[in-house]
Amino acid sequence: xxxxxxxxxxxxxxxxxxxxxxxxxxxxxxxxxxxxxxxxxxxxxxxxxxxxxxxxxxxxxxxxxxxxxxxxxxxxxxxxxxxxxxxxxxxxxxxxxxxxxxxxxxxxxxxxxxxxxxxxxxxxxxxxxxxxxxxxxxxxxxxxxxxxxxxxxxxxxxxxxxxxxxxxxxxxxxxxxxxxxxxx
Amino acid sequence: xxxxxxxxxxxxxxxxxxxxxxxxxxxxxxxxxxxxxxxxxxxxxxxxxxxxxxxxxxxxxxxxxxxxxxxxxxxxxxxxxxxxxxxxxxxxxxxxxxxxxxxxxxxxxxxxxxxxxxxxxxxxxxxxxxxxxxxxxxxxxxxxxxxxxxxxxxxxxxxxxxxxxxxxxxxxxx
Numbered sequence: 335x336x337x338x339x340x341x342x343x344x345x346x347x348x349x350x351x352x353x354x355x356x357x358x359x360x361x362x363x364x365x366x367x368x369x370x371x372x373x374x375x376x377x378x379x380x381x382x383x384x385x386x387x388x389x390x391x392x393x394x395x396x397x398x399x400x401x402x403x404x405x406x407x408x409x410x411x412x413x414x415x416x417x418x419x420x421x422x423x424x425x426x427x428x429x430x431x432x433x434x435x436x437x438x439x440x441x442x443x444x445x446x447x448x449x450x451x452x453x454x455x456x457x458x459x460x461x462x463x464x465x466x467x468x469x470x471x472x473x474x475x476x477x478x479x480x481x482x483x484x485x486x487x488x489x490x491x492x493x494x495x496x497x498x499x500x501x502x503x504x505x506x507x508x509x510x511x512x513x514x515x516x517x518x
Numbered sequence: 519x520x521x522x523x524x525x526x527x528x529x530x531x532x533x534x535x536x537x538x539x540x541x542x543x544x545x546x547x548x549x550x551x552x553x554x555x556x557x558x559x560x561x562x563x564x565x566x567x568x569x570x571x572x573x574x575x576x577x578x579x580x581x582x583x584x585x586x587x588x589x590x591x592x593x594x595x596x597x598x599x600x601x602x603x604x605x606x607x608x609x610x611x612x613x614x615x616x617x618x619x620x621x622x623x624x625x626x627x628x629x630x631x632x633x634x635x636x637x638x639x640x641x642x643x644x645x646x647x648x649x650x651x652x653x654x655x656x657x658x659x660x661x662x663x664x665x666x667x668x669x670x671x672x673x674x675x676x677x678x679x680x681x682x683x684x685x686x687x688x689x690x691x692x
Contacts, residue, residue, distance in 0.1 A: 335661070335663060335664035362672075429623075432623055432624035433681070434561075461589065464565070465568055469688065478664055
């Protein structure tokens with residue numbers, strides 16, 4: 335079952351869902367609008383390789399906007415910390431951005447129970463598109479799971495900046511030492 | 519929970535799900551197949567801007583088809599008007615269409631409960647692909663909500679045909 339806007343609101347107030355900062359004006363009938371953080375990382379490596387750390391370049395979005403180019407994967411992050419132990423989070427783009435040909439993730443919409451962080455966005459555009467920091471770009475929805483829970487042991491769910499593919503995470507290895515690798 | 523095909527058919531009969539025109543032949547085991555409408559549009563500028571209205575032109579899709587190019591975002595719509603005040607619709611491509619490398623939305627698959635109209639499709643072709651009016655392009659699924667329902671009354675309500683982005687209104691409101 336997918337939570338309605340009022341159910342998301344109640345769950346945030348009850349502490350079952352983390353959305354921080356939270357603004358009730360950003361609630362939709364069955365989702366919550368998230369905003370685009372100011373920092374992007376552009377992947378430079380060509381070809382990219384899941385067994386090697388990717389070379390990236392940092393882009394700070396100026397207030398007057400920045401034109402994203404087709405053919406490049408940009409990693410961004412949500413302004414909001416999003417997650418929780420109770421409901422499964424799914425992240426998509428807003429239709430207003432889809433109508434401009436902007437992807438906010440690349441077929442990886444599903445979050446993990448137990449993680450709460452600023453989500454890394456995998457951004458690509460079909461045509462050049464000027465985007466702005468803090469604009470409302472996408473939506474998260476929350477889904478009721480069934481079954482026993484297990485602790486979250488992943489890497490990315492504890493990191494709140496745009497994070498490139500980690501070779502250890504790509505190989506399916508646990509989070510402990512990887513966090514240090516990511517911080518280094 | 520996702521509705522099965524027979525559950526979708528039953529909810530169409532009660533009016534809890536609206537699909538018009540509706541054809542029971544298009545019911546699938548857990549979705550309903552929708553058609554591409556007759557109109558398509560695109561932005562006339564190459565570089566688009568979220569903060570400004572982007573000029574947009576609309577055309578009929580010729581009956582002999584038209585080729586979509588990879589470097590342009592095209593907006594079309596479902597032929598059907600689709601919506602529900604009781605279930606959450608989610609749209610996606612039919613796998614036959616995905617196997618041609620055609621996206622029918624750009625990461626915007628979730629429809630607000632209470633919205634009703636021809637859904638705008640965001641067509642992106644990985645390789646050149648020819649499309650035709652009335653093509654069976656996608657599927658809509660229906661999901662059970664949890665919590666009090668507040669119906670959509672947003673800027674795309676009652677859409678007919680492709681509707682360009684209105685995101686620039688967010689900036690005008692500032």
